[in-house]
Amino acid sequence: MLSSDLRRLVAAVLVLSTVFVTMPVSAADFSTSKSVVGSVSAVGPVQLRGVGISQEGTLFAGDSVRAGQKGYAKILLGTGSKLELSEKTDVNVNRDAQGVKIAMNTGTIGFTASAPLRIDVLPFEVSATDNASGNVAIMSATTAGVRAINGKVTVRNLKTSESFVVLKGQERLLGLQTGVNAPALAQVASNVPGPVPAPKPQTPAGKTGGGLAMDTGAWLAVAGAAALTGLAVWALVEAKNNNDNIDDLKASQTAQLKAISNASALANTAAQLQAQQAAVASLAAQASAALRVAGNTTASNAANSIASQSASVQSQLASLQGQISAAQATIANGGTANLSALLSQEQALLTQANSLAQQLNTLLAQNANTPGVPQTTVSTVQPPAQSSASIPA
Numbered sequence: 001m002l003s004s005d006l007r008r009l010v011a012a013v014l015v016l017s018t019v020f021v022t023m024p025v026s027a028a029d030f031s032t033s034k035s036v037v038g039s040v041s042a043v044g045p046v047q048l049r050g051v052g053i054s055q056e057g058t059l060f061a062g063d064s065v066r067a068g069q070k071g072y073a074k075i076l077l078g079t080g081s082k083l084e085l086s087e088k089t090d091v092n093v094n095r096d097a098q099g100v101k102i103a104m105n106t107g108t109i110g111f112t113a114s115a116p117l118r119i120d121v122l123p124f125e126v127s128a129t130d131n132a133s134g135n136v137a138i139m140s141a142t143t144a145g146v147r148a149i150n151g152k153v154t155v156r157n158l159k160t161s162e163s164f165v166v167l168k169g170q171e172r173l174l175g176l177q178t179g180v181n182a183p184a185l186a187q188v189a190s191n192v193p194g195p196v197p198a199p200k201p202q203t204p205a206g207k208t209g210g211g212l213a214m215d216t217g218a219w220l221a222v223a224g225a226a227a228l229t230g231l232a233v234w235a236l237v238e239a240k241n242n243n244d245n246i247d248d249l250k251a252s253q254t255a256q257l258k259a260i261s262n263a264s265a266l267a268n269t270a271a272q273l274q275a276q277q278a279a280v281a282s283l284a285a286q287a288s289a290a291l292r293v294a295g296n297t298t299a300s301n302a303a304n305s306i307a308s309q310s311a312s313v314q315s316q317l318a319s320l321q322g323q324i325s326a327a328q329a330t331i332a333n334g335g336t337a338n339l340s341a342l343l344s345q346e347q348a349l350l351t352q353a354n355s356l357a358q359q360l361n362t363l364l365a366q367n368a369n370t371p372g373v374p375q376t377t378v379s380t381v382q383p384p385a386q387s388s389a390s391i392p393a
Contacts, residue, residue, distance in 0.1 A: 290372030
């Protein structure tokens with residue numbers, strides 16, 4: 001009898017030891033009774049529940065994930081869906097009767113939905129399924145953008161219940177304060193990278209009851225998923241580099257993530273410039289008409305010239321965005337892209353665009369007393385912040 005009890009005790013100790021040794025969770029993970037919804041892997045500064053993680057962590061319902069400056073996080077949900085957080089992105093992950101819901105606070109995320117997935121950018125809800133993929137970006141306090149890369153994405157206004165579908169290759173701008181949506185001007189919403197193909201780690205144990213209330217089998221399933229994730233990383237080394245040196249893999253991944261971040265920065269800046277120049281062209285056209293009516297032909301012609309130059313810059317920016325999107329797709333597929341050349345193009349256009357904005361601001365200020373001349377200014381755009389000292393070729 002005692003021998004049987006002793007064997008059971010030893011078995012229990014071994015099970016608990018296995019769990020605590022193999023699970024990629026922090027101490028904070030054991031302080032909650034919430035259900036497991038997936039896992040988080042991090043590169044650079046990433047916080048899970050407000051605590052920094054160096055590599056991986058278990059994701060519970062209600063958790064927050066934040067990628068800091070030069071940080072990047074990949075979320076693998078128990079449903080098989082994937083999310084990627086660019087730097088300066090903050091989200092909350094939850095689950096209800098309809099499935100997993102992501103609440104965006106800041107930043108940019110890419111997604112691939114193998115099961116119903118909802119992303120809240122209040123007052124809008126972006127939903128996807130059937131392996132649809134795309135991007136959602138909060139570009140300012142008043143504007144967000146959604147882009148469908150594959151499949152279709154449904155966007156619903158939670159206040160009005162109005163909904164619409166964004167098809168493959170389409171983009172929409174969302175007014176976060178007005179609730180208005182509109183097609184992106186000259187692809188202005190294409191300011192985010194496509195989802196990066198990832199290794200296929202074992203699906204985390206996200207369908208169990210959750211927390212310490214889970215039985216031993218469930219805990220072992222989570223532990224097994226964690227161990228198999230490590231094996232999947234090892235397999236990726238063999239497939240890509242034919243090399244068993246894990247340090248080489250980390251270096252390769254870090255370089256690719258920097259390229260992804262840099263391409264995203266280029267796209268974000270180009271999108272800001274497109275929005276800026278759309279405002280410049282519109283305000284300049286209004287000013288030109290008002291000044292013509294007022295008999296100020298010289299100022300009217302100057303405003304018209306600014307509008308014309310702005311239209312030319314917008315055309316060049318649209319072309320640049322196409323090149324950036326192609327570069328993002330190349331990087332996402334494991335290739336390399338000449339981002340240095342794209343950066344040079346963008347810097348030249350940024351200088352020209354900011355100059356036009358400043359010329360317009362000066363003209364509007366000089367003619368502020370003329371009826372019909374817009375009483376506003378256009379902000380300049382800052383150069384893209386790169387995630388490394390030099391942007392990779």
